[in-house]
Amino acid sequence: MNYFSSDFKLGILGGGQLGKMMLYSTRKFDITTHVMDASDEAPCKIACNHFTLGDLMDFDAVYNFGKHVDLLTFEIENVNVDALEKLEKEGIKVYPSSKTLRTIQNKATQKLFYRDHRIPTSDFTRFAYISEIEDAIENGGLEFPFVWKAAQFGYDGNGVKIVRSLSDLEGLPKGECIAEDLVPFKNELAVIVARNQQGEVKTYPVVEMEFHPEANQVEYVICPARISNHVAEKARTVAMNVSKAFNHVGLLAVEMFQTENDEILVNEVAPRPHNSGHQTIEASYTSQFEQHIRAILNLPLGKTDSKVGGIMVNLVGDEAHTGPVVYKNIETIMELEGVTPHIYGKKQTRPFRKMGHVTIVNEDINEARQIAEVVKNTIKVISE
Numbered sequence: 001m002n003y004f005s006s007d008f009k010l011g012i013l014g015g016g017q018l019g020k021m022m023l024y025s026t027r028k029f030d031i032t033t034h035v036m037d038a039s040d041e042a043p044c045k046i047a048c049n050h051f052t053l054g055d056l057m058d059f060d061a062v063y064n065f066g067k068h069v070d071l072l073t074f075e076i077e078n079v080n081v082d083a084l085e086k087l088e089k090e091g092i093k094v095y096p097s098s099k100t101l102r103t104i105q106n107k108a109t110q111k112l113f114y115r116d117h118r119i120p121t122s123d124f125t126r127f128a129y130i131s132e133i134e135d136a137i138e139n140g141g142l143e144f145p146f147v148w149k150a151a152q153f154g155y156d157g158n159g160v161k162i163v164r165s166l167s168d169l170e171g172l173p174k175g176e177c178i179a180e181d182l183v184p185f186k187n188e189l190a191v192i193v194a195r196n197q198q199g200e201v202k203t204y205p206v207v208e209m210e211f212h213p214e215a216n217q218v219e220y221v222i223c224p225a226r227i228s229n230h231v232a233e234k235a236r237t238v239a240m241n242v243s244k245a246f247n248h249v250g251l252l253a254v255e256m257f258q259t260e261n262d263e264i265l266v267n268e269v270a271p272r273p274h275n276s277g278h279q280t281i282e283a284s285y286t287s288q289f290e291q292h293i294r295a296i297l298n299l300p301l302g303k304t305d306s307k308v309g310g311i312m313v314n315l316v317g318d319e320a321h322t323g324p325v326v327y328k329n330i331e332t333i334m335e336l337e338g339v340t341p342h343i344y345g346k347k348q349t350r351p352f353r354k355m356g357h358v359t360i361v362n363e364d365i366n367e368a369r370q371i372a373e374v375v376k377n378t379i380k381v382i383s384e
Contacts, residue, residue: 001297003029003031003297003299004029004030004031005030006032007032008031008032008070008071009032009033009034009068009069009070009071010026010031010032010033010034010069010070010071010073010293010297011033011034011035011036011065011066011068011069011070011071011072011073012033012034012035012036012044012048012072012073012074012075013036013056013062013065013072013073013074013075013076013079014035014036014037014044014056014074014075014076014079015035015036015037015039015042015043015044015045015048015051015075016037016042016043016044016075016076016344017043017342017344017345017346017354017356018075018076018272018273018274018289019035019037019042019043019044019048019075020043020044020047020344020345021273021278021281021287021289021342022075022273022289022292022293023035023044023047023048024281024287024289024290025287025289025290025293026293027047028290029293031293031297032049032050033048033049033050034048034049034050034051034052034065034068034069035048035050035051035052036051036052036053036054036056036061036062036065037051037052037053037054037056038053038054038055038056039053040053041346041347043344043345043346046345052065056074056076056078056079056080057078057079057080058080059080059082059083060083061080061083062079062080062083062084062087063080063083063086063087066083066084066087066092066094067087067090067092069092070092070093071092071093071094071095071296071297072084072087072092072093072094072095073094073095073096073250073272073292073296074096074101074272075272075273076272077101077104077105077270077271077272078105078153079101081098081101081102081105084098084101085098085102095197095249095250095295095296096246096248096249096250096252096271096272096296097247097249100246100247100248100271101271103246104269104270104271105152106151106152106176107149107150107151107152107154107177107178107268108126108151108176108177108178110268110269111124111126111178111180112126113245113246114242114266117241117245119238119241119242119245119266120238120263120264120265120266121265121266121267122180122181122183122257122265122267123180123181124178124179124180124181125141125142125178125179126151126176126177126178127176127177127178127179128175128176129174129175129176130148130169130172130173130174130175130177131174133148133169133177133179134166134169136179137166142179144163144164144165145162145163145164145182146162146163146179146180146181146182147160147161147162147163147179147180147181147182148160148161148162148163148168148169148172148177148178148179149177149178149180150172150173150175150176150177151175151176151177151178152175152176159173160216162182163179183257183259183265184259184260185257185258185259185260185265186258186259186260186262187208187225187227187257187258188208188209188210188211188255188256188257188258188267189206189207189208189209189225189227189235189255189256189257189258189264190206190207190209190221190253190254190255190256190274190276190277191203191204191206191207191235191236191238191239191253191254191256192204192239192251192252192253192254192274192276192277192280192288192291193239193240193242193243193248193251193252193254194250194251194252194288194291194292194294194295194301194304195243195248195249195250195252195295196249196294196295196296196297196298196299196300196301197249197298198298200300200301201240201243201244201301202291202301202302202304203236203239203240203304204223204277204280204284204288204304205223205224205225205232205304205305205306206223206224206225206227206231206232206235206236207221207222207223207224207225207276207277207279208221208222208223208225208226208227209221209222209255209276210222212316212352215316215352217314217316217352217354218275218276218314219313219314219376220311220312220313220314220369220372220376221275221276221277221278221279221311221312222311222365222368222369223279223280223283223306223309223310223311223312223365224306224309224365226365227258230262231258231262231264234262234264235256235258235264238254238256238264238266239252239254239256242254242266242269246271248271249295249296250271250272250292250295250296251271251272251273251274251277251288251291251292251295252269252270252271253269253270253272253273253274253276253277254266254269255267255268255269255270255276272292273288273289273292274288275312275314275357278312278342278357278359279310279311279312279359279361280306280310281340281342281359282310282340282359282361283306283307283308283309283310283359283361284303284304284305284306284307284310285302285303285304285305285306285307286301286302286303286304290302291304308361308362308363309361309362309363309364309365309368310359310360310361310368311359311360311361311362311365311368311369311371311372312357312358312359312360313357313358313359313360313372313375313376314354314357315327315341315343315354315355315356315357315358315379315381316352316353316354316355316381317349317350317351317352317353317355317381318349318351318380318381318382319351319352320351320382321349321350321351321381321382321383322348322349322350322351322383323348323349323383323384324347324348324349324383324384325346325347325348325349325355325381325382325383326381326382326383326384327341327343327355327356327379327380327381328379328380328381328382329378329379329380330379332378332379333358333374333375333378333379336360336371336374336375337362337371338360338361338362338368338371339358339359339360339371339375340358340359340361341356341357341358341379342356342357342358342359343355343356344356349381349382349383355381356381358372358375358379360372360375
């Protein structure tokens with residue numbers, strides 16, 4: 001199949017920053033792209049060949065968009081899976097598959113999948129309604145503390161809460177959810193696995209994630225993770241086993257806990273480019289976004305080694321600001337060596353909204369971490 005400078009059409013569902021960064025690679029290779037998103041101001045709009053306005057959860061919108069492309073991928077999990085399934089039956093290639101997405105979309109079925117495939121994960125209980133959690137606590141079937149997760153439509157820390165008392169359940173959505181054991185861990189790690197249709201598999205180096213205490217969002221991604229080779233190998237092996245179990249095509253970001261006694265437990269996965277791989281644009285031989293394109297098109301996978309140590313800092317909206325965005329002190333951080341900002345193209349900021357990221361590359365990861373701290377404390381995402 002000739003993808004380059006041809007009439008081959010790649011469809012991307014979702015027009016956010018992940019799609020925009022995927023388009024860095026499709027533009028480089030001159031691959032024709034069609035993007036659908038519900039917002040007329042989607043970051044992808046300026047960089048794709050054809051843009052369609054449409055609701056990603058609407059069956060007809062997804063189906064009608066998918067009918068006119070040769071291969072379909074997505075940059076967000078909240079997509080109508082029934083439409084993807086129908087498109088696959090009609091011969092449209094969808095990678096990652098609708099089957100994979102259906103399992104991952106629901107946190108309860110995702111956890112059951114790990115249990116069924118003997119993938120190490122924390123213990124959990126599934127509940128149809130939040131009221132059942134209260135009953136389980138009352139009759140001794142569930143003990144504090146635990147982690148509540150909405151089964152569907154959680155993102156960026158939404159739909160997750162540590163529950164230490166009954167009052168913590170107040171105001172949570174009433175529907176299907178899971179209660180997970182609260183894992184005492186040393187580190188939150190992630191491994192991105194790439195797999196093409198032929199089954200060629202490559203993993204990126206293990207990264208370490210530092211989270212914002214209030215927003216429950218990743219604040220820093222550190223590559224390589226500051227862990228022993230033994231733990232890193234264990235994490236990469238677990239991640240490859242997850243990818244194999246899903247028979248996955250494309251990128252799979254596997255988020256994990258390193259426990260106090262160095263066990264690796266899978267937290268959750270994302271079947272797409274991921275926040276934990278943004279530093280690969282500057283720090284790796286092949287960026288995660290190019291790798292996703294290579295994998296879904298069944299091209300040879302690129303080299304995943306890092307050229308240099310890399311740290312990613314998320315740029316999120318200041319909690320006191322809503323409105324037209326201003327990046328205060330951006331020139332100051334650009335004076336620092338090895339610092340590259342990526343601005344996503346969202347015109348409006350709001351508290352904790354992901355507006356961009358900054359990559360810091362340095363031979364010395366500890367020095368990079370210090371510069372990352374300076375970046376974090378200097379640049380402010382505010383409104384006019």
